[in-house]
Amino acid sequence: xxxxxxxxxxxxxxxxxxxxxxxxxxxxxxxxxxxxxxxxxxxxxxxxxxxxxxxxxxxxxxxxxxxxxxxxxxxxxxxxxxxxxxxxxxxxxxxxxxxxxxxxxxxxxxxxxxxxxxxxxxxxxxxxxxxxxxxxxxxxxxxxxxxxxxxxxxxxxxxxxxxxxxxxxxxxxxxxxxxxxxxxxxxxxxxxxxxxxxxxxxxxxxxxxxxxxxxxxxxxxxxxxxxxxxxxxxxxxxxxxxxxxxxxxxxxxxxxxxxxxxxxxxxxxxxxxxxxxxxxxxxxxxxxxxxxxxxxxxxxxxxxxxxxxxxxxxxxxxxxxxxxxxxxxxxxxxxxxxxxxxxxxxxxxxxxxxxxxxxxxxxxxxxxxxxxxxxxxxxxxxxxxxxxxxxxxxxxxxxxxxxxxxxxxxxxxxxxxxxxxxxxxxxxxxxxxxxxxxxxxxxxxxxxxxxxxx
Numbered sequence: 492x493x494x495x496x497x498x499x500x501x502x503x504x505x506x507x508x509x510x511x512x513x514x515x516x517x518x519x520x521x522x523x524x525x526x527x528x529x530x531x532x533x534x535x536x537x538x539x540x541x542x543x544x545x546x547x548x549x550x551x552x553x554x555x556x557x558x559x560x561x562x563x564x565x566x567x568x569x570x571x572x573x574x575x576x577x578x579x580x581x582x583x584x585x586x587x588x589x590x591x592x593x594x595x596x597x598x599x600x601x602x603x604x605x606x607x608x609x610x611x612x613x614x615x616x617x618x619x620x621x622x623x624x625x626x627x628x629x630x631x632x633x634x635x636x637x638x639x640x641x642x643x644x645x646x647x648x649x650x651x652x653x654x655x656x657x658x659x660x661x662x663x664x665x666x667x668x669x670x671x672x673x674x675x676x677x678x679x680x681x682x683x684x685x686x687x688x689x690x691x692x693x694x695x696x697x698x699x700x701x702x703x704x705x706x707x708x709x710x711x712x713x714x715x716x717x718x719x720x721x722x723x724x725x726x727x728x729x730x731x732x733x734x735x736x737x738x739x740x741x742x743x744x745x746x747x748x749x750x751x752x753x754x755x756x757x758x759x760x761x762x763x764x765x766x767x768x769x770x771x772x773x774x775x776x777x778x779x780x781x782x783x784x785x786x787x788x789x790x791x792x793x794x795x796x797x798x799x800x801x802x803x804x805x806x807x808x809x810x811x812x813x814x815x816x817x818x819x820x821x822x823x824x825x826x827x828x829x830x831x832x833x834x835x836x837x838x839x840x841x842x843x844x845x846x847x848x849x850x851x852x853x854x855x856x857x858x859x860x861x862x863x864x865x866x867x868x869x870x871x872x873x874x875x876x877x878x879x880x881x882x883x884x885x886x887x888x889x890x891x892x893x894x895x896x897x898x899x900x901x902x903x904x905x906x907x908x909x910x911x912x913x914x915x916x917x918x919x920x921x922x923x924x925x926x927x928x929x930x931x932x933x934x935x936x937x938x939x940x941x942x943x944x945x
Contacts, residue, residue: 520610721753
């Protein structure tokens with residue numbers, strides 16, 4: 492019977508192909524708690540559902556239960572909490588993860604407490620208090636409700652110092668549902684992939700990006716820690732690695748050290764990562780040599796004006812050069828774009844649609860802008876009266892290319908722009924010279940159509 496039960500409430504219901512990964516954050520927490528002598532059970536609902544997790548949690552009769560949550564998981568997280576409240580009435584329920592960290596009030600009183608920020612050290616303090624029968628409301632990073640319903644303890648947990656982080660264990664991979672993930676990836680993609688963190692945080696301040704856990708910081712695990720974790724992941728049967736850092740090449744000198752160590756150890760695997768465009772060609776070349784297959788770039792717009800509003804520190808010209816450099820050394824380039832950013836004009840949208848065909852892209856992702864709670868963008872649209880109280884809690888709609896705030900253009904116009912951008916990309920990627928001939932015509936037709944839409 493476990494002292495601590497951690498639940499990952501995501502349930503895979505999608506019919507489209509999506510990347511599914513085990514919960515690394517809870518893996519880190521579990522690994523640290525085990526070094527302190529506590530037993531931990533990790534219940535991943537991805538392939539088994541919330542009913543299974545609830546039954547298993549009750550069977551464990553733990554000291555405490557922790558439930559992770561992102562924006563799109565809130566309903567399932569609350570289902571789990573309400574069921575456990577009935578069946579484990581004496582056990583404290585903890586909500587943690589990005590959404591509880593950014594909006595603790597949305598999880599109280601369904602949970603007894605919300606943990607804000609990085610969890611390892613706060614979890615250790617919390618379990619210690621529970622084991623000794625002491626109060627925990629004084630802990631920094633813990634939020635609860637007072638008797639009058641007011642929020643108590645709004646501060647986030649202090650960030651873990653780098654010198655402490657580098658002495659802590661990497662995630663407890665033996666707790667992950669490898670059987671489920673390996674089968675899903677092989678069935679869906681024909682290969683298997685799992686995530687590895689090499690560093691925490693991102694110091695950049697993009698207006699649309701939320702940083703509720705790691706904040707605007709950058710702290711690295713040691714290269715030895717990273718290599719140990721990579722080898723453990725590969726030994727579980729995976730053939731590819733997804734480096735989950737916000738920006739893998741943020742410290743490009745360190746990225747080169749990881750690449751050198753992969754080569755020195757003779758590890759043969761393909762890997763993908765998130766990256767920025769302001770790196771030198773030699774970095775791409777070494778990454779390719781060490782097995783990098785594809786880099787995902789958060790480009791977001793082809794309009795210089797929109798890029799400045801977002802807080803991006805690059806220009807379309809920098810983007811184009813970087814993607815060509817990556818392609819030239821054998822790395823595929825993937826890109827994320829948004830349509831419908833507040834203040835974006837029709838000409839800005841068209842600039843993006845005309846910019847994309849100039850890039851050597853292997854993969855293209857298009858979304859309607861979603862003002863994520865906790866971001867500067869969300870605060871701006873609230874201040875400008877662009878989002879109602881009801882819309883502020885409409886979490887289910889995130890990621891489904893629907894408008895969740897009062898934008899400058901209609902949803903049909905924005906979705907039409909997305910469909911046109913995808914159509915040209917797919918035509919030019921898969922239809923050879925016919926697609927190349929069709930591409931400009933698609934954009935010309937889109938210009939005419941968008942100019943007539945609200």
